[in-house]
Amino acid sequence: MPKSKFLIEAAVSFAAGILIASKFNIPDNFLYLAGGFFVLQFGFGYMVGNRTVMLLAILLIVAGLGALRLNAIRVPNEYSNLMNSKQEFHGYIVQDPDIRTDKQYLTFQPDGSHQQLLLSEPLSQEYFYGDEVLVYGKITQAQSDPSFDYQAYLQRFNIYGLITYPKTLIISGNKQNKIYYQLYRIKHAFTDRLALLFNEPQNSLLLGILIGAKKTLPPDIITDFSNTGTSHIIAISGYNITILIAGLAFLVHLLGRRKAFWVTLAVIFSFVIVTGASSSVVRAAIMGSLFLTGRTLGRQYHITASLFFAGLIMLIFNPLILTVDVGFQLSFAATLGIVYFLPPLEKLTASWGEWLGTKSILLVTMAAITATLPFLVYNFGVLSLISPIVNILVLPTVPITMLLGFLSAAPFVGPGLAYICNFLLLYILKTIHFFGNLPYGHLPMQVPPWFFAAMIAGVFFLYQIVRYLAENAAGS
Numbered sequence: 001m002p003k004s005k006f007l008i009e010a011a012v013s014f015a016a017g018i019l020i021a022s023k024f025n026i027p028d029n030f031l032y033l034a035g036g037f038f039v040l041q042f043g044f045g046y047m048v049g050n051r052t053v054m055l056l057a058i059l060l061i062v063a064g065l066g067a068l069r070l071n072a073i074r075v076p077n078e079y080s081n082l083m084n085s086k087q088e089f090h091g092y093i094v095q096d097p098d099i100r101t102d103k104q105y106l107t108f109q110p111d112g113s114h115q116q117l118l119l120s121e122p123l124s125q126e127y128f129y130g131d132e133v134l135v136y137g138k139i140t141q142a143q144s145d146p147s148f149d150y151q152a153y154l155q156r157f158n159i160y161g162l163i164t165y166p167k168t169l170i171i172s173g174n175k176q177n178k179i180y181y182q183l184y185r186i187k188h189a190f191t192d193r194l195a196l197l198f199n200e201p202q203n204s205l206l207l208g209i210l211i212g213a214k215k216t217l218p219p220d221i222i223t224d225f226s227n228t229g230t231s232h233i234i235a236i237s238g239y240n241i242t243i244l245i246a247g248l249a250f251l252v253h254l255l256g257r258r259k260a261f262w263v264t265l266a267v268i269f270s271f272v273i274v275t276g277a278s279s280s281v282v283r284a285a286i287m288g289s290l291f292l293t294g295r296t297l298g299r300q301y302h303i304t305a306s307l308f309f310a311g312l313i314m315l316i317f318n319p320l321i322l323t324v325d326v327g328f329q330l331s332f333a334a335t336l337g338i339v340y341f342l343p344p345l346e347k348l349t350a351s352w353g354e355w356l357g358t359k360s361i362l363l364v365t366m367a368a369i370t371a372t373l374p375f376l377v378y379n380f381g382v383l384s385l386i387s388p389i390v391n392i393l394v395l396p397t398v399p400i401t402m403l404l405g406f407l408s409a410a411p412f413v414g415p416g417l418a419y420i421c422n423f424l425l426l427y428i429l430k431t432i433h434f435f436g437n438l439p440y441g442h443l444p445m446q447v448p449p450w451f452f453a454a455m456i457a458g459v460f461f462l463y464q465i466v467r468y469l470a471e472n473a474a475g476s
Contacts, residue, residue: 004305006055011308011315013059017066018319026067035064070319078115079139079161086138089117092175093131096184096276099123101216107159108135115160121168129184130176137166149324156320180273187211187274193409197418202425206405208234209398211275221429224436226380229369229387230394232334233428235327241284243402244271245292261296265289279314279321279328283335286310307335326379330372337371338364340463344470365391370462374455377445386441393431397424 020026038060045053094116095107106119106127119135121127139161142151154160174181191213195203201221207213212235225231248267251260272285287306294301311332314321321328345363352359365388377383404421408414435441447455 004302007305007312008308009055009059010062011312013062014066014069014312015315015322017063017068018070018315018322020063021067021070022323026071028068028071031064031068031071035061038064066315066319069316073319075115077160078113079117082139083141083161084138086136088134088136090134091132093127093129093133094176096129096187097121097127099213099216101218107157108133108163110135114158116158117161117163118154118159119166119168120162120164122165125168127168127170128173128188130174130181132171132173132175134169134171135163135166136168137163139163152320152324156318156324183270183274190409193414194405194418197408197415198422198425201429202422205234205425205429206401206421209402210240210405212240212278212281221433224432226382227384227436227442228390228432229376229384230390230432232330232368233394233398235278235280240275240402241268241271241281241288243399244268245288257296261292264292279325280331282314283307283310283328283331286313304339307332307339326375329375329379333372333375334368337367337369341367341370341466344466347470348466348473350473361392361395362388365395370459374452374459377455378447378449378452381444381446383443383445384441385443386435386438390431390435394428397428400424401428 038057042054042057042061045051045057089108089110091108091110091113093106094109098105098107102123104121104123104127106121108117108119110117117135117139119137127133140163142154142159142162144150144152191207191211194206197203198206201217204213204216205221208217217234222231225234244267245264248260248264251263254260255263268285268288272281275281287303287310290306290309291301293299314328342363345367349359349363369387373383401421401424404417404424408418408421410417
């Protein structure tokens with residue numbers, strides 16, 4: 001069996017173990033017992049020379065390891081005895097403040113605790129990563145509802161309690177990781193510069209496109225992006241990493257292949273930190289690093305194996321993201337859709353003409369939308385009927401907007417480039433708003449879990465049909 005195929009099967013098995021353990025409470029002792037049985041199964045397969053039995057045993061052991069990893073990360077809430085009581089804590093701000101339209105959220109690490117608290121603070125007070133603070137306020141539990149498990153969502157970030165508008169005293173600053181501190185300073189200098197050059201909501205849209213900082217966009221604009229199936233534009237993703245790697249390709253000629261490799265890796269992971277290490281960016285960073293490593297060592301790059309390897313690494317570090325992180329689900333589904341659906345779609349449309357890249361954009365969009373449709377409908381309850389059209393109209397302007405947006409922070413030429421970039425941002429906003437408010441452009445759809453599973457099966461069946469048609473078209 002090729003190593004890449006075994007890696008994919010192992011990653012799927014590990015994820016299956018996590019998924020099963022998330023639905024059923026499986027004791028560790030049972031998993032140990034089952035693991036021992038599968039070891040015996042492997043030994044039996046080895047003795048009789050049956051590789052299928054050996055492979056099945058290995059994959060079942062890997063699935064058990066996935067379940068054990070999830071059990072290991074499920075820990076009691078350290079603040080359970082303090083809920084709904086006022087407490088005083090000394091600790092540190094351990095993430096860049098999350099700025100919203102009316103408030104800011106601070107990730108707070110109290111002394112002596114392994115778990116973190118989320119503080120809601122007014123915008124009037126300025127905080128920064130690494131601030132040493134004294135906090136006094138009432139701890140509450142995150143409230144979930146049938147449509148959104150807010151408690152599980154926060155726990156994937158190691159956050160186990162909330163304090164709303166506490167009394168917070170800043171004691172001193174710059175008390176955490178020095179590298180993170182400097183990267184966040186660069187980020188804030190960049191965003192402050194753009195704030196001087198762009199009005200709202202253009203500035204928030206540009207920050208969403210460049211670094212995923214979309215949360216200061218007004219709710220009605222966020223809704224327009226959701227209704228038109230273009231939310232990926234303002235969600236930092238693998239596309240940004242791809243642009244970053246392509247933009248740094250010139251370093252090979254200036255520094256040589258090996259030095260350029262290390263510089264590019266440093267830039268990629270700095271970008272991951274600055275943008276908040278969302279699942280889609282981490283996934284793209286791992287895949288991009290594997291691509292760069294393969295190119296530097298002269299090895300062939302296998303995109304599917306790279307994708308599943310990235311997923312395996314991410315799930316090992318944090319298995320909670322599999323079921324509660326919609327960004328993780330959409331990122332992997334979209335990439336799988338492009339990897340599997342795009343080649344047969346290109347064969348079927350080989351006779352089509354290409355006009356300003358619209359064919360490529362349409363095919364990539366359709367491949368990604370088809371694969372992510374079950375997750376979008378299930379998690380957001382919206383089916384966009386006009387997404388392909390809007391993506392064709394908007395996506396060609398995004399790379400230019402990104403380039404002009406980054407260069408707008410440059411001295412001397414920045415204001416002029418910002419002036420041009422502003423027109424592109426207005427075009428995106430106007431287009432999204434127009435189509436987002438068309439009657440019947442999107443349909444609300446609330447689907448139960450069984451229908452979600454049926455949609456996934458439908459996507460797989462559709463892929464088999466598309467591949468069959470492409471193979472027949474190529475043979476005729």
